[in-house]
Structures are given as C-alpha cells and as structure tokens.
Amino acid sequence: xxxxxxxxxxxxxxxxxxxxxxxxxxxxxxxxxxxxxxxxxxxxxxxxxxxxxxxxxxxxxxxxxxxxxxxxxxxxxxxxxxxxxxxxxxxxxxxxxxxxxxxxxxxxxxxxxxxxxxxxxxxxxxxxxxxxxxxxxxxxxxxxxxxxxxxxxxxxxxxx
Amino acid sequence: xxxxxxxxxxxxxxxxxxxxxxxxxxxxxxxxxxxxxxxxxxxxxxxxxxxxxxxxxxxxxxxxxxxxxxxxxxxxxxxxxxxxxxxxxxxxxxxxxxxxxxxxxxxxxxxxxxxxxxxxxxxxxxxxxxxxxxxxxxxxxxxxxxxxxxxxxxxxxxxx
DNA sequence: GCTCAGCAATTGATAGGTCAGCAATTGATA
DNA sequence: TATCAATTGCTGACCTATCAATTGCTGAGC
Numbered sequence: 115x116x117x118x119x120x121x122x123x124x125x126x127x128x129x130x131x132x133x134x135x136x137x138x139x140x141x142x143x144x145x146x147x148x149x150x151x152x153x154x155x156x157x158x159x160x161x162x163x164x165x166x167x168x169x170x171x172x173x174x175x176x177x178x179x180x181x182x183x184x185x186x187x188x189x190x191x192x193x194x195x196x197x198x199x200x201x202x203x204x205x206x207x208x209x210x211x212x213x214x215x216x217x218x219x220x221x222x223x224x225x226x227x228x229x230x231x232x233x234x235x236x237x238x239x240x241x242x243x244x245x246x247x248x249x250x251x252x253x254x255x256x257x258x259x260x261x262x263x264x265x266x267x268x269x270x271x272x273x274x
Numbered sequence: 275x276x277x278x279x280x281x282x283x284x285x286x287x288x289x290x291x292x293x294x295x296x297x298x299x300x301x302x303x304x305x306x307x308x309x310x311x312x313x314x315x316x317x318x319x320x321x322x323x324x325x326x327x328x329x330x331x332x333x334x335x336x337x338x339x340x341x342x343x344x345x346x347x348x349x350x351x352x353x354x355x356x357x358x359x360x361x362x363x364x365x366x367x368x369x370x371x372x373x374x375x376x377x378x379x380x381x382x383x384x385x386x387x388x389x390x391x392x393x394x395x396x397x398x399x400x401x402x403x404x405x406x407x408x409x410x411x412x413x414x415x416x417x418x419x420x421x422x423x424x425x426x427x428x429x430x431x432x433x434x
Numbered sequence: 435g436c437t438c439a440g441c442a443a444t445t446g447a448t449a450g451g452t453c454a455g456c457a458a459t460t461g462a463t464a
Numbered sequence: 465t466a467t468c469a470a471t472t473g474c475t476g477a478c479c480t481a482t483c484a485a486t487t488g489c490t491g492a493g494c
Binding site: 121122123124125126128129130131133134136137138139140141142143144145146147148149150167169170171173174175176190225230233234237240241244245246247248249250251252253256257259260261262263264265266267268269270271 | 282283284285286288289290291293294296297298299300301302303304305306307308309310327329330331333334335336350385387390391393394397400401404405406407408409410411412413416417419420421422423424425426427428429430431
C-alpha cells in the first residue's frame with residue numbers, strides 16, 4: 115500500500131476541475147479531427163493537412179502576392195517551418211518559388227497548375243470529412259454559437 | 275502575366291467556403307491555445323503540455339491502476355509515443371513505472387510525490403491561462419453551447 | 435497440456451516541427 | 465551618404481511524434 119499524502123486529495127480535486135475537462139475536450143477534439151483529415155488527405159491526395167492549408171491560402175485570392183513570411187504568420191508556423199514545408203511542396207510540384215520584385219529578401223510562393231488541381235480534389239475530400247465530424251454532430255442552433263465563440267477566442271489570442 | 279486557368283475561379287471559391295473557414299478557426303484556435311499553455315508550463319514548471327495531461331490522468335483517481343495502454347488511448351497517442359513520453363517523465367522524476375501484477379505484459383504508471391507537487395503548481399498556472407483565453411472571451415451564454423458541441427464532435431469521432 | 439493468434443511495450447528509422455544563428459537586403463537616420 | 469537595426473529566408477542541431485518490426489506474455493481452442 116502506498117503512503118497517503120495529503121496532496122493526493124488536492125491533486126484529485128484539481129484534476130477534476132471542469133475547466134480542465136472543458137479545455138481538454140477542445141484540444142482533444144481538434145487534435146483528433148486534424149489527425150483524421152490528415153490521414154484521409156494523405157491517402158486520397160498524397161498531401162498533408164498542413165500542405166492543404168498552404169494551398170487554401172494560395173488559391174484564395176488568385177493574383178495576390180504571398181510571401182513565405184505571410185504564409186508563416188497565417189499558418190502560425192515559424193519561418194524555418196515554412197521554408198521546409200515549401201521545400202517539400204516544391205519538390206512534388208505543388209508550388210513554385212518566385213523572387214519578389216519589390217523586396218529582394220523575400221520569396222513569393224504560388225500554386226502550380228498541378229497544385230490547384232490537387233487542391234480541388236482535396237477540398238472535396240476535406241468537405242466530406244468536415245461535414246461528417248464537425249457539422250453533422252452539432253445541433254443546428256449551436257453551430258453558429260460555437261464558431262462565434264471560437265472566433266472570440268481566436269481574437270483574444272491574436273490581440274496579445 | 276500568368277496564364278489564366280479556369281480552375282483558378284473554382285479553386286478560389288472552394289478556398290472561400292465557410293466550412294473551410296470555420297474548421298480552420300477550430301484548428302487554429304486549438305493549436306495556438308495549446309502552444310500558449312505549453313510555453314507557460316515549460317517556463318513556470320519545466321514540463322510540456324503533454325506531460326501535464328499525463329499528470330492529470332494519473333492524479334485524477336488516486337488508487338486507480340493506469341497502464342501505458344490506457345494512457346495512450348486517453349491522450350490519443352500511439353503506444354510508442356507513450357513509451358517515450360513516460361521515459362522522459364521518469365528520468366526527471368515525475369512518474370514511476372510499476373509492473374502490473376495481473377498482466378505481466380503491461381506496465382502501470384503512477385505519479386511520484388514530486389509529480390503531484392509539480393502538478394499542483396502546473397494546475398494553477400494552467401487555470402490562469404485557460405481562464406484568460408478560453409473562458410473570458412466567450413459570452414457566458416455561449417460557453418456551455420460550445421463545450422456541448424465539442425462534446426458531440428468528440429463523441430462522433432470516438433464512435434467510428 | 436500445447437499451440438498459436440493477438441496484445442503490451444519497446445526499439446529503429448523517419449517525418450516534420452522548433453530554435454539559434456547566419457548572410458543578404460532594406461530602410462531609417464545621423 | 466554611410467551606417468546600422470530590423471527583417472527575410474536558409475541551415476544545422478535537436479525534439480518528439482509516427483510507423484514498422486521485435487520481444488515477451490496471455491488466453492482460447494484443440
């Protein structure tokens with residue numbers, strides 16, 4: 115039998131806190147959702163979820179010049195993380211690097227034709243999974259509340 | 275000037291889909307929230323967020339026998355991921371491995387006194403950050419809706 | 435009892451991130 | 465104009481997850 119420490123009780127109480135539970139739920143749901151999408155995307159389109167997010171950003175406004183820095187900020191990655199991600203995407207022909215005309219330090223990234231084609235296919239797959247596990251399970255009246263709340267959380271995180 | 279592909283339009287439309295936006299919001303908010311907690315926990319308590327989650331699980335019901343398998347399932351990690359995580363936690367004295375009496379294949383994990391002490395401190399830090407970025411930004415009426423929705427999503431993911 | 439399908443944990447190889455530090459470039463300012 | 469802090473992307477070292485293969489143990493069917 116183990117020695118009983120008076121911290122045990124306090125620790126158990128802390129571990130049962132509803133805050134801990136609710137927050138854990140968010141993290142777990144998001145993690146698992148991303149894993150699921152990632153797996154499907156890899157199998158069906160041979161790209162990772164992160165690559166998919168790059169393609170979303172690049173295809174969003176055709177004609178817009180997007181630098182690696184911008185990509186890093188938008189995807190919440192470090193600049194070295196983006197460098198390597200773009201490296202991989204470039205070697206499989208999804209994107210292309212173009213020197214920026216205005217600022218010779220920075221590099222613009224654009225989707226290739228192949229990148230756009232893959233993106234279209236991936237978007238369909240993505241929509242299917244998101245519909246099934248993200249939209250369908252939630253009561254219709256709660257969906258907008260949830261996304262609204264997430265928006266507020268995101269804003270709070272961005273402000274500081 | 276770049277050749278104009280008729281896919282551009284379709285791709286742009288797909289990239290602007292509200293589903294893509296909403297889902298992205300969940301992933302981004304969760305990722306950033308976890309990063310923030312992780313940073314604070316590392317600085318204040320010298321543990322990672324994942325280690326914190328292990329401690330939550332271990333301190334939750336003192337006396338319960340928790341195997342590595344169970345931890346892996348509860349934290350959504352692979353068994354090899356858990357093996358290495360417990361390795362690291364063991365070397366810094368947060369947990370202890372104990373051979374399972376009933377089944378010699380499996381290994382039970384328990385928090386050390388030090389582990390519990392660190393956990394108590396970490397829980398306080400955690401609560402502070404969660405309160406600030408997860409609870410405070412959300413309108414009071416929406417909080418339960420949001421966590422309820424996340425619960426449903428989690429259930430849908432667990433069922434399949 | 436004996437065998438063998440299956441599970442738990444571990445280990446080796448690999449993927450894909452982080453961080454620290456570098457060279458090139460820019461733009462503000464003395 | 466010469467200088468210098470700030471910024472961009474790149475690279476090396478490292479961290480931590482995954483998958484695949486391996487080992488030891490269990491329990492069901494014969």
